[in-house]
Amino acid sequence: MLNPTPPVAAAPVLPIDQAPFSGAPAGGAALRLxxxxxxxxxxxxxxxxxxxxxxxxxxxxxxxxxxxRQILDxxxxxxxxxxxxxxxxxxxxxxxxxxxLEPVDPEREPEALAGALRLRLARAQAHVVRLGRRTAQERIxxxxxxxxxQFARRGRGAAHTRFTLxxxxxxxxxxxxxxxxxxxxxxxxxxxxxxxxxxRPEIVTIRDRAALERRAAGGSAAGNPSMLSGQTxxxx
Amino acid sequence: MLNPTPPVAAAPVLPIDQAPFSGAPAGGAALRLxxxxxxxxxxxxxxxxxxxxxxxxxxxxxxxxxxxRQILDxxxxxxxxxxxxxxxxxxxxxxxxxxxLEPVDPEREPEALAGALRLRLARAQAHVVRLGRRTAQERIxxxxxxxxxQFARRGRGAAHTRFTLxxxxxxxxxxxxxxxxxxxxxxxxxxxxxxxxxxRPEIVTIRDRAALERRAAGGSAAGNPSMLSGQTxxxx
DNA sequence: CGCATTTTTGATTCTTATCAAGACGAGTGG
DNA sequence: CCACTCGTCTTGATAAGAATCAAAAATGCG
Numbered sequence: 352m353l354n355p356t357p358p359v360a361a362a363p364v365l366p367i368d369q370a371p372f373s374g375a376p377a378g379g380a381a382l383r384l385x386x387x388x389x390x391x392x393x394x395x396x397x398x399x400x401x402x403x404x405x406x407x408x409x410x411x412x413x414x415x416x417x418x419x420r421q422i423l424d425x426x427x428x429x430x431x432x433x434x435x436x437x438x439x440x441x442x443x444x445x446x447x448x449x450x451x452l453e454p455v456d457p458e459r460e461p462e463a464l465a466g467a468l469r470l471r472l473a474r475a476q477a478h479v480v481r482l483g484r485r486t487a488q489e490r491i492x493x494x495x496x497x498x499x500x501q502f503a504r505r506g507r508g509a510a511h512t513r514f515t516l517x518x519x520x521x522x523x524x525x526x527x528x529x530x531x532x533x534x535x536x537x538x539x540x541x542x543x544x545x546x547x548x549x550x551r552p553e554i555v556t557i558r559d560r561a562a563l564e565r566r567a568a569g570g571s572a573a574g575n576p577s578m579l580s581g582q583t584x585x586x587x
Numbered sequence: 588m589l590n591p592t593p594p595v596a597a598a599p600v601l602p603i604d605q606a607p608f609s610g611a612p613a614g615g616a617a618l619r620l621x622x623x624x625x626x627x628x629x630x631x632x633x634x635x636x637x638x639x640x641x642x643x644x645x646x647x648x649x650x651x652x653x654x655x656r657q658i659l660d661x662x663x664x665x666x667x668x669x670x671x672x673x674x675x676x677x678x679x680x681x682x683x684x685x686x687x688l689e690p691v692d693p694e695r696e697p698e699a700l701a702g703a704l705r706l707r708l709a710r711a712q713a714h715v716v717r718l719g720r721r722t723a724q725e726r727i728x729x730x731x732x733x734x735x736x737q738f739a740r741r742g743r744g745a746a747h748t749r750f751t752l753x754x755x756x757x758x759x760x761x762x763x764x765x766x767x768x769x770x771x772x773x774x775x776x777x778x779x780x781x782x783x784x785x786x787r788p789e790i791v792t793i794r795d796r797a798a799l800e801r802r803a804a805g806g807s808a809a810g811n812p813s814m815l816s817g818q819t820x821x822x823x
Numbered sequence: 824c825g826c827a828t829t830t831t832t833g834a835t836t837c838t839t840a841t842c843a844a845g846a847c848g849a850g851t852g853g
Numbered sequence: 854c855c856a857c858t859c860g861t862c863t864t865g866a867t868a869a870g871a872a873t874c875a876a877a878a879a880t881g882c883g
Binding site for chain 2: 413415416417419421423442468469471472475476478479480482483484485525526527528529568569
Binding site: 720755756757767768771772775788 | 861862872
């Protein structure tokens with residue numbers, strides 16, 4: 352079990368409040384725009400830095416001693432990031448696309464911070480469930496549902512089923528404990544079966560959400576209609 | 588991927604403040620003693636109930652729609668359990684041995700509660716790392732180190748290396764996303780190699796902690812000395 | 824266009840789940 | 854005390870799933 356994902360073509364590692372492309376919007380508080388691939392240096396982060404994602408996508412990850420990388424969570428708009436949400440473990444964050452951040456003052460909204468912490472825990476536990484004794488297809492199906500919840504913009508009325516899959520195949524692999532090849536095979540299997548559709552690998556459409564949910568819950572191709580599991584989060 | 592663990596020979600499911608064998612110790616606050624196999628009903632738990640484990644062992648678990656069970660965490664003395672630490676997900680707790688609980692007043696020690704929440708998150712993330720793309724032996728090795736940290740009573744001076752493995756093989760399997768057979772095979776492989784020792788399956792001695800740490804970090808039998816990973820928690 | 828990255832597909836190997844059955848221990852009842 | 858049962862643990866044989874190895878398409882960029 353090896354073959355660490357080759358070191359990401361790393362953008363410069365920056366302390367969280369020196370991210371590139373800073374802007375100063377109306378309110379006076381600094382807004383930040385991150386380039387895809389920008390790494391936020393969160394390990395020895397000083398206390399007060401907490402931000403909220405306005406748009407884009409960030410992954411939280413941990414690099415293991417043997418070079419393997421484990422992505423802990425993938426965060427979309429509305430989710431928070433920073434000191435209090437950071438644990439003792441060495442961890443880092445990486446922008447997966449152009450991402451806008453907004454500073455959060457923990458004094459002004461302590462509730463939001465506590466809520467974010469609970470959300471992180473709930474999602475971490477949901478992810479444990481996704482990883483424990485589940486097949487590759489179950490994991491991928493659950494991941495697609497999770498990400499669609501975070502990144503599909505819901506029109507009023509019916510939910511849009513098309514969304515941008517910001518994490519690349521390698522990111523999904525590192526998140527779900529699989530290999531790039533397996534991720535690709537599963538996605539294409541789902542496409543052949545008509546559960547999802549995509550022309551370019553990054554734009555995914557969910558064609559049969561119910562079937563995907565069955566897959567995520569352990570139902571095989573021949574559907575076993577049962578309650579769905581997991582799926583925590585979504586846009587607040 | 589199936590074969591749900593057969594339904595645990597379940598003890599009665601009780602609201603957390605009606606656990607059997609209640610006692611009233613000196614302080615006036617109620618102490619509770621749980622029998623092995625006692626299930627604490629945590630799903631729709633009303634707000635104020637929070638307890639601290641004084642002795643024994645409790646596992647937090649989630650039962651999936653298809654009957655499979657995922658153990659989220661295994662808690663030893665000092666760890667807390669209850670409302671604020673409980674997430675939206677349907678979850679339950681199970682005493683794995685005789686367990687004494689002490690009620691905690693969130694008003695009197697809000698810090699402890701916040702700390703417990705952070706510890707839970709840190710451990711959940713560590714567990715994600717354990718489950719993601721790691722071999723059975725790596726998972727078992729990491730689990731043994733974790734549990735020894737929580738359950739080996741440290742004499743002053745050198746740490747004791749013998750501890751009670753409260754979770755049974757089936758519990759370990761449900762925790763680590765493996766099967767009972769694989770858990771048994773790994774433990775016996777470690778024993779044959781002299782990393783650990785046990786006469787009865789429940790009393791384990793760590794004979795070569797450094798080697799176990801290498802295994803947990805991904806080193807094969809032919810050791811690759813590298814930094815250890817994971818292992819969060821321990822007795823406070 | 825040519826190069827680098829990402830994605831896809833195929834062939835093979837390895838790990839672990841699955842299926843099956845035996846060993847051990849503790850508790851029960853004759 | 855022993856035969857019996859039940860639950861747990863162990864061990865073996867086989868098969869399914871995913872990793873690995875290898876290489877070809879697709880995509881994006883300078």
